Amino acid sequence: MKRRDFLLASAAGAATMAAPSILRAQGAGAPVRIGFITTLSGPAGYLGQDIRDAFQLAIDSEGGKLGGVAVQAIVEDDGLRPGQGKSIAERMLRNDGIRLFSGIVFSNVLGATAPDILDGGGLYVSPNAGPSNFAGRECHKNYFVISWQNDSLHESAGRSASELGYQNAFILSPNYQAGQDALAGFKRMFRGKIAGEQFTRLDQTDFAAEMAAIRAANPDVVFQFHPGGLGIAFLRQYQQAGLLGRIPMVVAAPSLDHTTLAAVGDAAVGVNVTSHWNVDFDNPQNQAFVAAFRAKYNRTPTYYASQGYDTALAIGAALRQTNGNITNQDAFRTAMLKADFKSLRGSFRFGPNQHPIQDWYALKVERNAAGQLELRTGKKVLENHGDSYAASCRL
Amino acid sequence: MTLVLEQLLNGLQLGVMLFLLAAGLTLIFGIMGIINLAHGALYMVGAYAGALTAKATGSFLLAVPAGLAAAGLTGIIIEYIVIRRLYDRDHLDQVLATYGLILFLNELVTILFGRQPLFVGVPPALSGAVEIIPGVPYSVYRLTIIAVGLMLALGLFLLITRTRLGMLIRAGATHREMVRALGVDIRLLYTLVFGLGALLAGFAGVMAGPLLSVQVGMGEQILIMTFVVVVVGGVGSIKGAFFGALIVGIVDTLLRAFMPVLMRGLVTNTSEADALSAGLSSMGVYVLMALVLLVRPQGLFAARG
Numbered sequence A: 001m002k003r004r005d006f007l008l009a010s011a012a013g014a015a016t017m018a019a020p021s022i023l024r025a026q027g028a029g030a031p032v033r034i035g036f037i038t039t040l041s042g043p044a045g046y047l048g049q050d051i052r053d054a055f056q057l058a059i060d061s062e063g064g065k066l067g068g069v070a071v072q073a074i075v076e077d078d079g080l081r082p083g084q085g086k087s088i089a090e091r092m093l094r095n096d097g098i099r100l101f102s103g104i105v106f107s108n109v110l111g112a113t114a115p116d117i118l119d120g121g122g123l124y125v126s127p128n129a130g131p132s133n134f135a136g137r138e139c140h141k142n143y144f145v146i147s148w149q150n151d152s153l154h155e156s157a158g159r160s161a162s163e164l165g166y167q168n169a170f171i172l173s174p175n176y177q178a179g180q181d182a183l184a185g186f187k188r189m190f191r192g193k194i195a196g197e198q199f200t201r202l203d204q205t206d207f208a209a210e211m212a213a214i215r216a217a218n219p220d221v222v223f224q225f226h227p228g229g230l231g232i233a234f235l236r237q238y239q240q241a242g243l244l245g246r247i248p249m250v251v252a253a254p255s256l257d258h259t260t261l262a263a264v265g266d267a268a269v270g271v272n273v274t275s276h277w278n279v280d281f282d283n284p285q286n287q288a289f290v291a292a293f294r295a296k297y298n299r300t301p302t303y304y305a306s307q308g309y310d311t312a313l314a315i316g317a318a319l320r321q322t323n324g325n326i327t328n329q330d331a332f333r334t335a336m337l338k339a340d341f342k343s344l345r346g347s348f349r350f351g352p353n354q355h356p357i358q359d360w361y362a363l364k365v366e367r368n369a370a371g372q373l374e375l376r377t378g379k380k381v382l383e384n385h386g387d388s389y390a391a392s393c394r395l
Numbered sequence B: 001m002t003l004v005l006e007q008l009l010n011g012l013q014l015g016v017m018l019f020l021l022a023a024g025l026t027l028i029f030g031i032m033g034i035i036n037l038a039h040g041a042l043y044m045v046g047a048y049a050g051a052l053t054a055k056a057t058g059s060f061l062l063a064v065p066a067g068l069a070a071a072g073l074t075g076i077i078i079e080y081i082v083i084r085r086l087y088d089r090d091h092l093d094q095v096l097a098t099y100g101l102i103l104f105l106n107e108l109v110t111i112l113f114g115r116q117p118l119f120v121g122v123p124p125a126l127s128g129a130v131e132i133i134p135g136v137p138y139s140v141y142r143l144t145i146i147a148v149g150l151m152l153a154l155g156l157f158l159l160i161t162r163t164r165l166g167m168l169i170r171a172g173a174t175h176r177e178m179v180r181a182l183g184v185d186i187r188l189l190y191t192l193v194f195g196l197g198a199l200l201a202g203f204a205g206v207m208a209g210p211l212l213s214v215q216v217g218m219g220e221q222i223l224i225m226t227f228v229v230v231v232v233g234g235v236g237s238i239k240g241a242f243f244g245a246l247i248v249g250i251v252d253t254l255l256r257a258f259m260p261v262l263m264r265g266l267v268t269n270t271s272e273a274d275a276l277s278a279g280l281s282s283m284g285v286y287v288l289m290a291l292v293l294l295v296r297p298q299g300l301f302a303a304r305g
Helices: A003-017 A045-061 A082-094 A105-120 A150-163 A177-189 A208-217 A229-240 A258-268 A286-299 A303-322 A331-338 B003-030 B039-057 B060-081 B092-112 B140-162 B166-174 B176-181 B185-210 B218-233 B236-267 B270-295
Strands: A034-039 A069-077 A100-102 A123-126 A143-145 A170-175 A192-202 A221-224 A250-251 A272-275 A357-369 A372-383 B129-133 B136-139
Touching: A034 A045, A034 A082, A045 A286, A045 A303, A069 A082, A069 A303, A082 A105, A100 A303, A105 A123, A105 A177, A105 A286, A123 A303, A123 A331, A150 A177, A150 A272, A150 A357, A170 A177, A170 A331, A177 A192, A192 A208, A192 A286, A192 B236, A192 B270, A208 A229, A208 B003, A208 B236, A221 A229, A229 B236, A250 A258, A250 B003, A258 B039, A272 A372, A303 A331, A303 A357, A357 B039, A372 B176, B003 B039, B003 B129, B003 B136, B003 B140, B003 B166, B003 B185, B003 B218, B003 B236, B039 B060, B039 B092, B039 B136, B039 B185, B039 B218, B060 B185, B136 B140, B140 B166, B140 B185, B166 B176, B166 B185, B176 B185, B185 B218, B218 B236, B218 B270
Parallel strands: A034 A069, A034 A100, A100 A123, A123 A143, A170 A192, A170 A221, A221 A250, A250 A272
Antiparallel strands: A272 A357, A357 A372, B129 B136
């Protein structure tokens, strides 16, 4: 009897694990409400926090407005659970009458949530996730992506690995939509051979088995996609397994951002990263953003933050042209697609599937004069790069 | 062959970490009848205290007692304020209350230290690698975890089987009413057991710091696996927790390591083989649990009672 109770109770506990903590951001006035569903709790919480904080920074720096129109971000935490994201979206659509959405970090949450938003007559502007299934045949006229299409992140890493002269790559990623997109993207642009390919788990903390497999395969480069805390654990265990000095690593931005860099420390030195944005981009709008973000939140923004900010600017540009009217969705879309804002990345425009066309850069982890680790931007890897699904999108 | 040996070592190390958590969980349930979902939160408290101390003092040796103290103290406070009220209540109430504690502790840590993960370095003395298997450098830190974990397991075994306190704990697990009738202060015993469980969880947290990322919610990631260990090993049995943890650790590691190779032999399409093996290997320990429940529902090493 005891044991049965234990089983039942632990199952109940597991089922409710990592449930939502609900947060509401306070905006001003009686404004256009933006449903901001993002991941704030659990190990990936800092991703959503950076996106939310940068989004709010853009609103605050205009005095509670975007594009001259008063807005309010209604922030809720999806806890990285697709079902949670979906039910928040349904509630916001039905009960609160919200029609403009943003904020989702993870592709698996987006996959469950976006269809409801779009079918319910809402608009969705993605500050991060850009899964392949919504970029091609299932693209939607009310779905915009400001960040990237998932594959393109990793296509840049594949191209970078080839340009660095590597012939034989071992590739790893967690087994979910964005992880599958990552491996597909890397392989599309990498010209060498694949020495080994392994899926990990999204809740995995110990990578010893993978380290041993890498050592046994002895590739000349490792590519891995492990966002947030996963990437920290992976890199440190890579170093502890004695692989860091021996087998170079090429990753895309999510596997090593400014927050994970601080937590990884020396284990990151020499890692090759590719990204569409970096703190040191010297366009004036980026300089101003980095300074303002540091002043307000007392930390270095990650690329997640830059995307949150760009998303706010993109929405602002569209709202300005429509005078804050989001009920005429065709007008909103026309305005949005002009991308009439100064992106922190410098170059930005929308492709035919309403995903970005942008430049990708090679970054390297180095020590600066003060002895701190930083990501330094190197040369351009891909120019005006869209994604490979745009062709099958009919809009 | 060396790869198999290395993977076995990896499995052993994961098993030892799981044991540190499972031992507390199984004792607390076996003796006190409490399902403590907040056990993972104690692990997180230990990891945070260890990380912050290591950062402030630069010494990992100080981080260990700090992590132990923080987790043990948090455990005793939780037992005193919350758990005491739950002994006579339904398991559902216990789950709700301890689940509430997870939310509370996670949010408290977020408020105090933010969502950004903390950095903990491997102590310099343990940062190298040795070739205990020829040709395979193995992290000294991981070896240390294995050694310390096995010593702790031995210590716990001696404590439970050879001391008066251990006798009371064993008696409490099987004949609670009789222990009370003999005039033993069962409340004190409960607090001690809960504190001991918290200490072990805190120790696991400190040790995990340099391997994983120290951040909010880290406890819940490992808690579910710990429950599997407790169920496989048998609720309330330290021996069960030990062998259960080793079995789960080794099975999980070996499946992750060799399932892709196996599946590629069976399925010709490599990407299908990879997806299939990833799915199967993540199911592995749960399938194991289901099999154990089918064949030996009381667990492999169940405590009598």
